[in-house]
Each structure stands twice: as structure tokens, then as C-alpha cells.
Amino acid sequence: MIYLILLAMFLVFASFVFYLEFRPIRKIKIDESNISSLSESFPEEIFRYNVISHIHTQFSFDSLGKPSDIRRAVEVNEIDFVFVTDHDNDNYKFFEDHRIFAGIEKNTPDGRLLLLGNELPVISHPNNFEFEHYRWKGEFKEDHLYEIIDIKDGIVWSKVFTGLTLIKNILLYPFTRNILHKWNALIPLDRWVDLYFERAKGLKLIGGLDLHIKFVYQEHTHGVLIPSYQEGFKWLVNKVFSKSEIRNKEDILDALRRGLLYISLKKKEGYFWGSNGFNIYLFWEKMPVGSSINCDFRELRTIKILKCNNSPVLVTEENRFSYTAYRPGYYHFEVYEYDFKIGNLYFGVRPVAVTNMFEVVNV
Numbered sequence: 001m002i003y004l005i006l007l008a009m010f011l012v013f014a015s016f017v018f019y020l021e022f023r024p025i026r027k028i029k030i031d032e033s034n035i036s037s038l039s040e041s042f043p044e045e046i047f048r049y050n051v052i053s054h055i056h057t058q059f060s061f062d063s064l065g066k067p068s069d070i071r072r073a074v075e076v077n078e079i080d081f082v083f084v085t086d087h088d089n090d091n092y093k094f095f096e097d098h099r100i101f102a103g104i105e106k107n108t109p110d111g112r113l114l115l116l117g118n119e120l121p122v123i124s125h126p127n128n129f130e131f132e133h134y135r136w137k138g139e140f141k142e143d144h145l146y147e148i149i150d151i152k153d154g155i156v157w158s159k160v161f162t163g164l165t166l167i168k169n170i171l172l173y174p175f176t177r178n179i180l181h182k183w184n185a186l187i188p189l190d191r192w193v194d195l196y197f198e199r200a201k202g203l204k205l206i207g208g209l210d211l212h213i214k215f216v217y218q219e220h221t222h223g224v225l226i227p228s229y230q231e232g233f234k235w236l237v238n239k240v241f242s243k244s245e246i247r248n249k250e251d252i253l254d255a256l257r258r259g260l261l262y263i264s265l266k267k268k269e270g271y272f273w274g275s276n277g278f279n280i281y282l283f284w285e286k287m288p289v290g291s292s293i294n295c296d297f298r299e300l301r302t303i304k305i306l307k308c309n310n311s312p313v314l315v316t317e318e319n320r321f322s323y324t325a326y327r328p329g330y331y332h333f334e335v336y337e338y339d340f341k342i343g344n345l346y347f348g349v350r351p352v353a354v355t356n357m358f359e360v361v362n363v
Contacts, residue, residue: 020168022339022347023185028303029344031315038294038320042271043280047245049080051238051252051261054105054114054124054150054208055229057084059091065213065229067095073229074099079237081252083116090118101249110138114208120145120253122206126199127153127192140200145256148196148354149207149263151236154186162186182350183235184265189334189351197310201330204259204284205356207236237264241273241282259284259356262333268352270297272333283356288363292322293331302352305334308360331358 056063057070063086074082084092085105092102101117105124112134114122122145128134140146155162169181196205215226240261246252255261260282262272274281276291295304298319306314308329314321325331333355339348 017168017171020164021172021182024349026346026349027344028315028346028349030317031312032318034323035314035316035318036292036322036324038296038322040275040294042273042294042296045243046273046280046282047242049240049242049246049252049255050078051240051256052079052082052209052233052236053116053122053206053238053256054085054147055082055211055232056086056105056213057092058213059086059089060212061087063212063214064216065211065225067092067100069213069225069229070100071097073233076230077233079233080240080246081249085114085116093118098248107133108138111136114147116145116256117249117253120257122147122208123200123203124208125150125153125210127195128156130156140203142202143257144203145206145259146196146200146203147208148192148205149187149189149236149265150210151183151187151208152210153192154184154188157186157188182348184350184352185348187265187351189336189354193307193310193332193334193354204257205263205354206256206261207238207263209233209236234267235265237267238262239264239269243280243282262353262355265352266337268297268299268302268335268337270295270299270335270353272297272355274358281358284359286359286361287325289326289328289360290324291360292324293358293360294322295333296320297335297353299335299337299352301338301340303336303338303346303349305336307332307334325358325360328360328362331360332356 057065082100083103085103088106090102090104096102103116105114112124114124123136124147125134126136169179211232213225217224238261240255242255273294274287274291281287304316308331314323335353336349337352338346
């Protein structure tokens, strides 16, 4: 009898770990009815940049990171620009250089706001309803960026799943050696995109790390940081495309203001662009009906979903493809990784990329 009880307990425990390890589980129907093969490559004349937004340093009351730690992480991760946003001060301005810029995060009557480079307003934590001072109560003005992914928002979105995921990762640590194993399973991207279209359609998107350094052991120039900038800069990067070279703070702020980026998680990278004849279109550049929307995303076990006005028009596992946009609207890509599938049931579906909009118009 005791063996049956132990077996039952083991099966319950194994089921618990299996579910948490391979959630979310989604039923996904592949729809490639309008897909075309991609014959062209991403245009060589387009410049590409890696941008980090929304990090905190020792000048925030709840962070310990130093300017030298950021500079080291920039070099290691090949980051082009970083926007520091310390709480209620811009003291990092005394350490600015041509790649790392001071800004601020502050509470306002409308809610939590970032000022990137002390200039560009960003609605911060729009998906965080846990705290009243985070909740955005103002207008969604078009001159504001919209922080569609903030990693802290994912942590507090469902505290139960966050806690259970942490327990699962501790149990699996001897095998994964990563306490943050599959952290992006906590990001409900589809729900956050729904909220964006309900509240703020038309605003340009950006992703925020909201990275705070909580522990430092320092005996050398570069000590042990938990979490560290070096690892954090791998979690979320804004991939900026530009038709002209970006040389300074004003140039990169202009590119962000225009929404010329997609958000990459866990270093999953690809290319997204529009074309019509010899004309190349980047995000938010108006392109005529009949133009092609192109994707080159060569990551294994990924699902690419192209949506028009937030309704799927293409769902595929192909790595390189094109779609002809025959109706006007806002088109964007969402890309998800998964662990395995059984038929059209996908296990471990987690977001790895979301783009700004391709604006298709009648001419």
C-alpha cells in the first residue's frame, strides 16, 4: 500500500513539474494560404542597431549598478545605445558618453512615465495593474511611446505562476543550471497586444528591461552582480532599423520616436521589412496596398504570426516568407518559440519577438 501511495505522489509531482515546464500549451492552426516564398534578402543598405531601454543604476534607491558595469555589459553584448532611467533623478548625466544616456522614471498624475534621454516620453508599465501608481490613467498621446513589454510586468501579471515557476526552476536547476529558465513563459504577449489595440492603437512600441541590480560582491573593477547587466542585456533588446546611419543621441531618439524597431527576447533575432518594386519600407512607413511584408527569422521551432488590425492573416513555421497585403490596416508580427508539438497542440509556447506596425494604406 505504501508503494502505491508513493507512486501516486510521484506521479502528481511529475505532472506538476511537466505542466509548469511545458506551459503555455496552445492549440495553433497553421494558416499558409496566402504565403509566398521570399526571393529577396534584407536590404544591405539598412543600418541595424541594438538598443537597451529602461535600466536602473546606483542612483536609484533600489539598485546598485555602477556606470562601469554598464559599459562592460555594452561591450560584451555588442549594444549600440543604452537609456538609463533612474527613479526621480538624472544623476547619470555626469557619466554619459556617446552611447549611454541619462533619463528618468517618475510618477505623474497620469501614471508611471519614462523620459528617455530626458526628452522622449514613454508610458511605462502599461500592463501592470498591481500598483495604483503604475496604472496609466491619462491619455494615450501619439507623441508618447508605449512600453508593450516590461519584464517586471510579466513577473507581477500572475504572481501564482511566477512563484510556481520559480519553484519549478529551483527543482530543475541541477539539469538546467539556470534559475531563470524559460522566464519568457511569464509574458502574456497576446493579451498585452490586445490591450494595446484596445487602448493605445497608433502609438509606437518599445520594450523595457526595468533592470535593477539587487546584490553586488565587489573585489575587482567588475564584481558579481545579481542580476547582472551582462546577462540582462540578453533578455530584451530593441532592434532598430534605419535607412540612414545613426551617429548620436538625437539620431537614436528620432528612430525610437518613429517606431523603427522590433523587440527581441532571449537573443532570438530576425528581419522584418516591407517592399514594393524597388521601394523598401520600414515599420510605420506608409506602404501602398499590394505591397509585400517580408520575414526572415531563422530560429528553430518558432511560429510566426502576422496580424492585420490584430487579427491573424498568416500563421507559419517557415523561416523565410513573404505576404502580399491586399487590404489596408496595421500589420505586425508576433514570434513564439515552442518545445515540441503533437499535431496542432504546441507545448511551451513563449514569445521571442514582436514588431512595430507596418502601415498599409490605399493610394
